[in-house]
Amino acid sequence: MNLKYLIGWSSALCLSAIIAQAQETNEVDKLDQRLKQIQESFEKQQREMRENFERLIREQQAQIESLKKELANIPTNAVAAPTNAAPAAAVTPEQLKELNTKVDGVVDAQRQVRPGAFNPSIGLVGETVFSYRSKGSDQIGTDRPGGFDAFQRSVELNVAAAVDPFAKGYAVLNASADAQTGEATLGVEEAALQTTSLPWNLELKAGRFFGEFGKLSYIHDHELPFVNRPLALDQYIGGESRTDGAQLNWLLPVPHYVSLTTGAGVGFGGDSPLNNPGAYRALSGFNYYGRLSTYFDLTPNIQLETGISGLINPSTQDRGGVLVQPDGSTLTEKERRVAGLDLKVSYVPLRNNQFQRLDWGTEVLYSDSRYLFNPSGSLDPANPTHTAGWPAPSPDDYYGNVGSVGLYSYATYKWHRQWSAGFLFDYMQSAENHNDVTVAYSPYITWALSHWNQIRLQYTHTDHNAVSGLHPDDAIYLQWAWIIGAHSHGWQAR
Amino acid sequence: MKSTLFRLLSAAIIGAAALIPSPAQAAKVRVVTTLTDLADFVREVGGDHVEVFSLATGVEDTHGVPMKPSFVPVMNRADLVVCVGFDCEHAFLPALLEASKNPRIQYGKPGYVDCSLGIAPVDVPKSTDHSEGDVHPYGNPHYMLDPVLAKTAIQNICQGLVTVAPQYQADFTRNRDAYLAKLDAKIAQWQQESKALKGVQFVSYHEHWSYFAERFGLKYIGTIEVKPGIDPTPRHIENLVTEMRADHAQMVVREPQFPEKVPALIARQTGATLVKLPIMPGGVPNTSTYIEMMDYIIHTMVAAEAKRG
Numbered sequence: 001m002n003l004k005y006l007i008g009w010s011s012a013l014c015l016s017a018i019i020a021q022a023q024e025t026n027e028v029d030k031l032d033q034r035l036k037q038i039q040e041s042f043e044k045q046q047r048e049m050r051e052n053f054e055r056l057i058r059e060q061q062a063q064i065e066s067l068k069k070e071l072a073n074i075p076t077n078a079v080a081a082p083t084n085a086a087p088a089a090a091v092t093p094e095q096l097k098e099l100n101t102k103v104d105g106v107v108d109a110q111r112q113v114r115p116g117a118f119n120p121s122i123g124l125v126g127e128t129v130f131s132y133r134s135k136g137s138d139q140i141g142t143d144r145p146g147g148f149d150a151f152q153r154s155v156e157l158n159v160a161a162a163v164d165p166f167a168k169g170y171a172v173l174n175a176s177a178d179a180q181t182g183e184a185t186l187g188v189e190e191a192a193l194q195t196t197s198l199p200w201n202l203e204l205k206a207g208r209f210f211g212e213f214g215k216l217s218y219i220h221d222h223e224l225p226f227v228n229r230p231l232a233l234d235q236y237i238g239g240e241s242r243t244d245g246a247q248l249n250w251l252l253p254v255p256h257y258v259s260l261t262t263g264a265g266v267g268f269g270g271d272s273p274l275n276n277p278g279a280y281r282a283l284s285g286f287n288y289y290g291r292l293s294t295y296f297d298l299t300p301n302i303q304l305e306t307g308i309s310g311l312i313n314p315s316t317q318d319r320g321g322v323l324v325q326p327d328g329s330t331l332t333e334k335e336r337r338v339a340g341l342d343l344k345v346s347y348v349p350l351r352n353n354q355f356q357r358l359d360w361g362t363e364v365l366y367s368d369s370r371y372l373f374n375p376s377g378s379l380d381p382a383n384p385t386h387t388a389g390w391p392a393p394s395p396d397d398y399y400g401n402v403g404s405v406g407l408y409s410y411a412t413y414k415w416h417r418q419w420s421a422g423f424l425f426d427y428m429q430s431a432e433n434h435n436d437v438t439v440a441y442s443p444y445i446t447w448a449l450s451h452w453n454q455i456r457l458q459y460t461h462t463d464h465n466a467v468s469g470l471h472p473d474d475a476i477y478l479q480w481a482w483i484i485g486a487h488s489h490g491w492q493a494r
Numbered sequence: 495m496k497s498t499l500f501r502l503l504s505a506a507i508i509g510a511a512a513l514i515p516s517p518a519q520a521a522k523v524r525v526v527t528t529l530t531d532l533a534d535f536v537r538e539v540g541g542d543h544v545e546v547f548s549l550a551t552g553v554e555d556t557h558g559v560p561m562k563p564s565f566v567p568v569m570n571r572a573d574l575v576v577c578v579g580f581d582c583e584h585a586f587l588p589a590l591l592e593a594s595k596n597p598r599i600q601y602g603k604p605g606y607v608d609c610s611l612g613i614a615p616v617d618v619p620k621s622t623d624h625s626e627g628d629v630h631p632y633g634n635p636h637y638m639l640d641p642v643l644a645k646t647a648i649q650n651i652c653q654g655l656v657t658v659a660p661q662y663q664a665d666f667t668r669n670r671d672a673y674l675a676k677l678d679a680k681i682a683q684w685q686q687e688s689k690a691l692k693g694v695q696f697v698s699y700h701e702h703w704s705y706f707a708e709r710f711g712l713k714y715i716g717t718i719e720v721k722p723g724i725d726p727t728p729r730h731i732e733n734l735v736t737e738m739r740a741d742h743a744q745m746v747v748r749e750p751q752f753p754e755k756v757p758a759l760i761a762r763q764t765g766a767t768l769v770k771l772p773i774m775p776g777g778v779p780n781t782s783t784y785i786e787m788m789d790y791i792i793h794t795m796v797a798a799e800a801k802r803g
Contacts, residue, residue: 102614102616196592196597196600197597197600198595201570201595202595203595251566251567251570251593251594251595253570254567255567256564256567257563257564257566257567259563295562295563295564296564297562297564300551303560303562305563348560350551350553350554350560351553351554351750351751352555352751352752352753353554353555353558353560354555354558354751355752355753416725417725418725450624450627450628450723450724451628451723452624484624490589491561491589491590491592491593
């Protein structure tokens with residue numbers, strides 16, 4: 001009973017507070033409206049000032065050109081000759097030259113802006129990988145041949161510009177040489193629209209893009225800290241995390257950096273096969289993914305960034321078809337799930353960060369895909385099951401999950417503006433059989449002649465794989481990557 | 495049942511009341527500056543009405559301030575971002591602005607203050623392709639080392655503050671005028687003290703000193719970098735040493751964020767004096783303000799020149 005009265009009085013008090021607050025809120029609303037009016041008036045004045053300023057610039061440019069012509073016509077000995085004017089008023093040739101130089105500078109600076117004002121920023125990346133592998137591709141399971149190779153891996157055109165005050169658009173078109181024919185067919189790696197003015201710290205990206213999963217999945221090949229993408233990312237994600245869909249990022253409105261990204265798309269992984277939707281794709285055929293990340297300044301010079309990521313495709317619809325195993329059995333994928341934990345610690349001394357830096361990055365991934373197992377290998381690869389529900393096509397077939405762990409860890413030390421070196425460790429259990437383990441070790445050294453020109457030498461030893469039968473392999477890579485045109489230090493490049 | 499419903503409803507009302515935000519207090523203007531000299535100016539002009547955060551601490555290369563995610567929430571809540579301009583901050587500011595998701599401070603908005611407005615640039619490149627290194631297409635951005643041009647930056651900062659907080663216009667104007675008067679007195683002092691530097695020929699690691707040299711009458715004969723952002727090659731060092739010997743160059747300036755080895759080598763081979771000079775407040779100890787920094791620069795150069803006899 002007493003409790004009832006207490007709650008009742010509390011409610012009444014709260015209601016009174018709400019009413020008082022509402023009255024105060026009314027006053028605040030009125031002030032807010034007045035402020036908005038003042039702001040609108042300011043913005044209107046600013047627009048007018050900007051238009052006037054641009055008109056003034058045009059008029060002044062015309063005047064400058066006219067003055068320059070006049071200056072050019074003034075003979076210098078006429079200035080040097082004594083006149084009736086006081087010596088202090090005479091303009092010397094040096095002063096004229098200085099004025100001319102200043103005027104030239106202003107005009108040149110304006111010219112840098114005006115002609116390019118409406119062009120998008122355009123850049124081109126070229127990347128060639130020369131290599132030698134000790135075994136043939138049939139023994140090491142690669143697309144490219146073993147032995148000596150020269151692979152034009154990237155001819156990448158980047159274009160970006162503002163679409164309007166609300167969004168920017170960008171595209172990345174890439175051509176990569178085919179292993180068999182050598183032809184480099186241009187493909188769209190990314191082409192997306194990204195909002196720039198959503199409220200509540202939101203950002204929406206839609207189109208074709210690299211979804212945010214982990215730390216390196218959405219980094220283009222030529223920007224990786226080493227030559228080749230880590231094995232776990234190659235197999236569990238399928239290379240770069242390309243998807244066709246939409247992604248929403250939310251910067252949490254708290255004093256500490258916390259970023260949440262979530263998205264959905266058709267396909268996930270540029271080298272990963274798509275689902276086989278047949279005549280109709282249900283929502284379960286999409287890939288759903290997300291990442292939660294945060295950051296800490298451990299000291300002014302030491303940074304830590306970490307995140308957790310998840311990906312699920314509830315119905316992969318026999319993605320990749322019937323997968324034949326070394327023992328002759330087959331698998332057909334029904335559901336795809338990947339989880340990841342990423343961590344990067346960086347030592348970046350503020351005073352000479354252009355000349356010294358140490359990065360340690362690690363990602364651990366867990367793949368938990370669901371398969372239809374066909375131990376006898378009787379499933380016809382040309383006619384995989386397309387079933388509604390989960391019936392087994394033959395009595396000995398069964399459904400099961402394969403849990404596999406993959407990880408990579410690397411450390412790169414930079415001791416000079418141009419030089420850095422590091423080591424990469426790869427460990428991967430196959431997503432189809434966690435007893436099928438691949439381990440690789442890769443020391444590398446990079447010479448960055450400039451921001452836009454770098455050469456990297458890497459050695460990779462891959463251990464023997466007892467389950468798959470793949471041979472141990474030693475490879476040497478020489479990667480040369482260069483950029484022409486616009487270059488931007490995007491957020492991902494930090 | 496009824497009493498349970500009553501309890502639930504009351505709890506909901508109490509909870510809702512707790513979530514309603516209280517009326518806004520008189521808030522300070524939150525300003526983010528890219529570099530420490532701008533932060534100093536904002537504090538002088540803004541006084542008690544501003545809360546200032548500088549992305550740089552003073553020891554960094556102005557083109558290489560790290561893009562820390564911890565900057566993002568600060569910029570997200572900022573009312574004003576103040577930058578040097580002339581593309582000085584191209585390596586970190588555009589990405590941070592995008593990551594901040596703060597529409598008020600984006601380029602071209604009232605909350606974006608470009609301090610280079612009204613300044614005639616020098617060293618405007620004829621070509622902006624990469625064969626010229628990491629050039630600044632709009633001209634040399636290091637005008638802040640000329641205290642006369644820094645006054646223009648202060649004017650732009652004042653205008654920016656007035657735009658976002660017009661209610662404090664009188665205070666901002668009064669503070670600006672007081673600081674400009676103080677700066678004018680110091681400029682006169684520096685002009686007097688730097689008479690001993692007239693005609694002194696020097697090189698520096700990066701092209702920071704064009705405006706400074708022009709203001710104080712020194713002769714800036716080159717840089718240790720081959721091109722902006724490109725480290726010196728042995729051939730370039732050899733040519734520079736030859737040129738410095740021919741010109742009897744007196745000084746080698748090393749900015750603290752560059753390694754000492756090559757500047758020291760050049761100084762030894764040419765007989766020039768090696769001096770370490772900051773390019774923004776905080777670059778060396780006891781230079782936490784712009785005036786302290788300029789004092790340090792002038793006094794160090796004058797002392798180095800005096801020591802040469």
